[in-house]
Amino acid sequence: MQFRNFGSLDWKASALGFGCMRFPALDGQRNSPNIDRPEAVRMLRHAIDNGVNYLDTGYPYHEGQSEILVGEALQGGYREKVKLATKLPTWLVKSPADFGRLLDEQLKKLQTSHIDFYLFHALDERRWRDVVLRHDLLAQAALALADGRIGHLGFSFHGDFAAFDQIVNGSDLWSFCQIQYNYMDTETQAGTRGLKLAAAKGLAVVVMEPLLGGRLADPPKDILEVIDHFPVRRSPAEWALQWLWDQPEVSLVLSGMSTMSQVNENLRFAGTSRIHSFGPADQEFIAQVCQKYSARTVIPCTRCGYCMPCPVGLNIPANFEFFNYAHAFDDLASARFRYKAFLTEAERSGACINCGICEELCPQHIAIPEWMPKVSALMD
Ligand SMILES: NC(=O)c1ccc[n+]([C@@H]2O[C@H](COP(=O)([O-])OP(=O)(O)OC[C@H]3O[C@@H](n4cnc5c(N)ncnc54)[C@H](OP(=O)(O)O)[C@@H]3O)[C@@H](O)[C@H]2O)c1
Ligand code: SF4
Ligand code: SF4
Known part of the structure; x- marks a missing residue:
């Protein structure tokens, strides 16, 4: 195992962390409550015995x-x-007292006296404002830090860079953050700008969805051919993981592993990982793979945001992002899941009133109001 600096903390994290969201299940369903318990325990302990020193649930x-x-x-x-x-389920918080109630419940379930790294779960601009700030949760977290129920405070994030900037700079209590980051998410979510911003402030940056929930490990045939023909032989999963470990700002890569052979593979990849291991040819190759994925997108949205705000509250670029995701990865089910998980009803394509304001503002001349019913037909 390789170990890496964890922000400004005096502790080294294993390059690979265990994401506890993808355990094997008896019914074969993802995220099922019917976990194959003996196998999941065996996988977790095997990872720890081989150097993994960070678990994320x-x-x-x-x-x-x-x-x-x-x-x-x-x-x-x-x-x-x-x-x-582990993480505070921010969507369940209706009053400041919910912080302590939920944390105590989690300590009991985890059979522990303290959580080393506690996160506000899945923040974006709305949750930061309407949950964390409204219920003064930073004050509650400060109490838990002081009495030792939590060791360090952070947040996981699913929004855009502007919101990330606001949150990173919104408190001095953060020691770390967790972002969705992989070679296809350099300009979405917090993106590379967010990674560098947080690292420059001394925060550890934990990466989640390094394989885009598994999509980058199982590319469509035309992309697999490109990967198979590159002179350096690596599986699609290893390319995606080594691309992350190459970057000094990445503190730890969480992988949700669903089989023992994935655990063993990822342990092996982490063992050979190194900062600045990629040369220009490797970077060029990843850029080529990204281009191949991008060529499969249907709506040429660059996510510039010029069309926003929409008068009725649609998140225009996000609607196009999930629609394009379905085509780029040949995976409508995941695209629909993300569309429904990350967008409120009011932000989704079905709410468009066809006013046309956005279309005049789009530098790509995308016929936005014409696309919205098509997005809705596929995703709603
Ligand atoms: N806080 C949040 O909002 C949030 C959101 C997402 C994730 N997370 C955390 O971050 C962790 C990591 O995210 P993630 O689970 O989405 O990670 P990921 O690595 O992007 O996706 C995990 C999936 O990748 C596949 N995989 C893993 N290793 C592989 C290998 N060596 N070869 C081929 N396929 C491989 C498996 O897919 P198959 O099962 O299809 O084989 C696995 O289920 C999560 O487990 C969770 O702890 C947090
Ligand atoms: S056309 Fe639809 S998406 Fe565009 S601004 Fe009007 S309501 Fe919003
Ligand atoms: S203005 Fe056009 S390219 Fe920019 S985010 Fe809106 S739809 Fe996408």
Whole structure:
């Protein structure tokens, strides 16, 4: 295992962290509550025995069963060998007192006295304003830091760069953050700008969705051919992971692993990882793969945001992003899941009133109001 600086903390994180959201399930369904418990415990302990020192779980994962499973797996001396991260389910917070109530419930489920790394789960501009600030949760977190129930405070993020900037600069309590980042998300979500901003402020940056939830490990045939013909032989999953570890600002890469062979593979990849391991030819190759994915997109939206705000509240670039995702990755189910998880009803294509204001503002001359019913037909 390779170890990396974790922001400004005096602790080294393993290059690979275990994301506890994709355990094997008895019914074969993703995120199922029917976890194959003996196998999941075996995978977690095997990873820890081979150097993984950071586990990331969350209140809703496996419909509430992930935290319980992790608590069980960490018995018998394993708790002391790892840093444990879990997250406050911000969408359940209706008052400041909910912070302590939910944290205490999580401590019980995890069978531990403290959470080493505690995150506000899935922040964006709206949740930052309407949940964290409205209910003064930073003051609640400061109390939990002071009495030791949590070791360090951070947040996981699913918004745009402007919101990320606002949140990173919105508190001195952050030690770390967690962003969705991979070679296809350099300009979406927090993006490369967000990664560098957080790192420059001394925050550790934990990467989630390094394989875009598995999509980059299983590319469409034409892209797989490009990968197979490159002189350096790496699987699609290894290319995506090594691209991340190459970057000094990345503190740790979380992978949600669903089989023991994935655990073993990713341990092997992490063991050979290095900062600045990529030369110009490798970077050029990844750019070529990105281009291939981008060529599969249907709507030429660059996510510049000039068309915003829409008078009725649509998130225009996000609607196009999820529509394009379905085509780029040949994966309508994941695209629909993301569309529904990340956009409110009012932000989705179906709410468009065809006023036409946006179209005049789009530098790409995209016929936005004409596209919205097509997005809606596919995604709603
Ligand atoms: N806070 C948040 O808002 C949030 C959101 C997302 C994730 N997370 C956290 O971040 C973690 C990582 O994200 P993620 O699980 O989406 O990571 P990911 O690595 O992008 O996707 C995980 C999937 O990749 C595939 N995979 C992993 N290793 C592989 C390998 N060596 N070869 C081929 N396929 C491989 C598996 O897919 P198959 O199952 O199809 O084989 C696995 O289920 C999560 O587990 C969770 O802890 C947090
Ligand atoms: S046409 Fe639709 S998406 Fe464009 S500004 Fe009007 S309501 Fe919003
Ligand atoms: S103005 Fe056009 S290119 Fe820019 S985000 Fe809106 S739709 Fe996309």
